[in-house]
Amino acid sequence: MKTEYDVIIVGARIAGASLAYELGRAGYKVLLVDKANFPSDVLSTHNFFNNSVAMLREMGVLGKLLATGTPTYKRAYVRLEEAVIDGDFPEANGETECLCIRRTHLDRILLEHAAAVPGVAVLEGFRVAGLLRSGETVTGIEGVNAGGEAVSFRSRLVVGADGRRSAVRRMAGSRRLAAVPTDFASYVGYFRHFRQEGEPCAEFYRMGEYLAIVFPTSDQLHVVGLMFPLSWSRMLESMKQDPEGTFRHAVRTGFGRVSFADRLSRSELAGPIRGLNGYDNDWHEAMGKGWALTGDALSFKDPAVGQGMHDALFAAKALTGVLVSHDDWAASWDRMAESYGRIMNGKTRPLFELACAMTRNVPVTPEQTAVNWLIGIHPEAKRAFLGMYNHTNGPEELERVIGGIMSGGAANERE
Template identity: 70%
Template sequence: MDGRGGTEGIRSDYDVVIVGARVAGASLAWELGRAGYRVLLADKSRFPSDVLSTHNFFNNSVGMLREMGVLDRLLATGTPTYRRAYLRLEDAEIDGFFPEANGETECLCVRRTHLDRILFEHAASLPGVDARPNFRITGLLRSGGAVAGVEGTDSEGKPVRIPARLVVGADGRRSIVRELAGSRRIVSVPTDFASYVGYFEGFRQEGERCTEFYRIGETLAIAFPTSDDLHVIGLMFPLEWKDALARMKENPEAGFREFVARGLGATSFPSRLKEAKRSGPIRGLLGYDNDWHEAMGPGWALAGDALSFKDPAVGQGMHDALLGARLLRRILSSEPDWESRWDDMARRYEQELNDHFMPLFRMACGMTRNVPLRPEQAAVNRLIGRHPEATSAFLGLYNHSRTPEELERIVGGLLRQAPQIDSGEG
């Protein structure tokens, strides 16, 4: 693994210190290093190491990985690609292929033990990027009211003070940089669900390899084919199910299988899961907010989950980390005199983020509430599942190749034909 510990070689003239070196931080370090900036990329962990995540890239994001020059290394891990999605929403089935995006047709769900290490090493290979694992940031330096660097401890436990023109928090949904910088939380929608994730060997899928998503009653489940001949499978049920929470605490694997069987018994999912063998622990996230924070201020900025965490069921975290890094690099590259332009850059960064990420953030906020589907929405889901054009437009929301307005236009046209369609005349 590339990257150094200790304080040897630490500079006093970094343009940017990035706190957090996983997907958001490593991709931002690569973007900025390629643009000629002097970057310190620091993380409290060493790589490879795992984190709770569904770690999926839809094909639009696979295109960004290819453009970064890292896709071949990721594929060399043996992680399978897929292009199909199967969704069961109550009694509606939506089964189709993600439309082409960024010239790509295949999606990729690569485990974080591979992904984070490879992205970290890819960023560290640039001469302008100083990558430091096992660096713990504990405070921010300030000058004239602006953030002016970081303080913390290096891999040997020695105190460090590192000045920089900009500090970026890419350190996850519990970001220390966000807290210390005083970023305001702009939107907060709490989830109604507990979420559990596990890896399983021998999970059999029906038909072509795909991602699967189920919402039946109050149970949600999702499955992705991933690295090491495994599937990553997520289970969500209401936080108010206290007996279920107690059972999961008592015996996570047994509880996981029991509540999949209870909620999805009308499908083949439980029987296929029964055939599969668990690999590694079942891990859970009991309650979280779908949140959106102030993105930038004098001397600081946020990226990835530190900026906005959303329900994992929409699978947008990886995409937002990659694209967010590009957006921030463009903003910074357009303004050589950062110190006099913080307010303007912050407005532009926030606007770019809103334009690109807010539609699916709102979608995540809707999915995270335990609200029964309205009859009209259930009817629309059935309609989408019956018509390939609507199916493609619906799946295109996930890879940003189609907009909600386009889907509404297609569905509206089908609804106007509904009498003929229902009678077999259309």
Template identity: 60%
Template sequence: MGAGSNYDRRDFVERTTSFDVIIVGARIAGSSLAYECSKAGLSVFLLDKGSFPSDILSTHNFFSNSLAMLREMGVMDRLLETGTPTYRRAHIQFDDTIIDGEYPETNGESECLCIRRTHLDHILFQHACEQRGVVGIEGFRVTDVIKEEDRVAGVVGCYRDGRTERFTARLVVGADGRNSVVRGLVGSQRQMCVPTDYASYVAYVADYRQEGERCVEFYKIGENLAIVFPTSDDLFVVGVMFPLDDHHWRNRFTIDPEQAMRSFVDAKFGSTSSSFPQRLAESRVALPIRGLLGYDNDWHQGMGKGWALLGDALSFKDPAVGQGQHDALYGSRVLTRILTSANDWESAWEEMARSYEQEMGSKMMSRFHMACQFTKNVPATEEQAAVNRLIGSSEEATQTFLGMYNYANEPEDLGAVISRLMQGQL
């Protein structure tokens, strides 16, 4: 059954406390998993401690490969009805090298979309709750998991009015972000961890002017980074990153975030030929600037008896590579397929866990390592600078480089193109 109104949902939950799958966290990872599980005939309890629409600090960009999945889910038209613009071009500057081109088409999609979470999560939650067998509840905070011997068998939590409730399920999924509560409750082990060297601050600006075709802009000058995406509500999202141990700029952002961001961009990017600092100076900051001071690129055990992790709860990657949204959508499909391929979950936990972790690692690990490279403040070597110039000088290399972000190409494809270009120079 679909979710219906809030009254219908509460009434249904009061009568039904056991499900096939309980999903903790109802944003992109949780809602996409609820949709996929519904299509597989599973009953789902989808819950979130917050309410929708609401915002969350995030790199909320979808490359074209993710748009293909959103279209297959049946939500693309609703997302585009928000008026969020699409784009297909990237303008990247690594020190004195420009890489400018279009992302290659994937699965019939050539556009990218950076939609604000206030729109995205609300639409995905509504869409999930409209599916047969999905019950969605907002304002329910999980405080513990139920265990039967060595298996997780449900959750305990409370509503905003203080009432407590317990629900049982064959599987509990933590889709509750990089600081996952479920992950801690089930005892998932962290398998890899690479701390960032950067502090990050994000602003939403109005009246920002781009030159030429609408695009994503990325600048890495020395040890400082900036990125700009066109987003919803006639805004652009602007992120800046600088070394975490730079206490001068951290203090300035604490005292006056807007003035600090404008001054930082002028100081660190003003000496280049880019017009980015001037165009930012002409824009207006529309929402409070938020920061993230240090984070880990991590990878956790993904599944155990009666539980699984999805999205950032499973693996959080540096926002500079923009892979979190894709991984949530892709992971929901993988997990659902593994669940439905097992005849008896109780006798297949180890096999399912092994399959889930192997498939997620095979797909995502190369981008995880890309994120780990971005997250360390290591100056570009002369060799890397030469490779960047080679990429920027070749349309083929540029498109292959951009294709790594939407999975049109793998890192080894770029290596092959660069090798061929270098041989041609000899």
């Protein structure tokens, strides 16, 4: 196996595999490494809204993903206390359907898709132990392969695509630019025989201090996420002792007055309940001399906004575009870092800010309740609300629509 590449990517899941695909197509020699062997599962919100489905189609991988039998959906059912927002996500880039595919399928297929591109090499079961440097510039990686042999590889750029606890980020010295800790614990389970009402859809609930989210997913299952305050220490301890029983009890307690609780009680848990007891919504320096970050290594967001998949695909194209536009990387680190950071900030920061707001456990005000009711009954407001999630529009468009409706209502009252 050769030891010198243009780019080494650490982490071969969606962020790393999609970047390897884009870089390989651009003509670069790429080494993609991961400590795991695939197929491999990972705790994740693995949903693609239809704007991201369009990117998968453009990559030429959507057909392979759909061949797994994973169902698609286009509808959202959102229950915020007593307000209901029920409608289809706006069409995005010609796509109407969304896809929530399990990581055991997704990551394997994306990895194989990237590996089929000339110039892309893959090394599974490789654990990175350190970064190589020449002065202040990162020049490669060193680590241990699956056979226990210590080896090193050199490159012009090392990219950390290794998740929210990125080792590359830590070793490169990327600065954390923003961090908002969550107020919630988050647990996820896969359920068999869960029945949805009407056509397949994404379900989201906020009732009191409980949140829940449901997606139809692969293998004839539904993935169900449950969130409750981190301050509930007795609940956290109970989750350790009896995960399934506590999960089901929490759903009955928090959502007993809606059909979701009854439908879940009739379903069968498939696999263990897994949880994440506290996390930061964070944002890091995106690039430096000889290194860059992508995916959750760059920015981790509350899973309730479901943006991780989109941001990984978008970053792959963005970083590739920056690299292609500069011939002499060694003389351009500062310019490339500014460009990549600006692109990512402009595209993904608005929903990062939304995630930071959603991650706080604050009571819903009467004013917000009134707005939620309005969104639920007004088609234009509903479209703008759902359009935030698939980037059809930004949060400012929803504010504009709400403001217009309320101004019109006030004018009608005066007349």
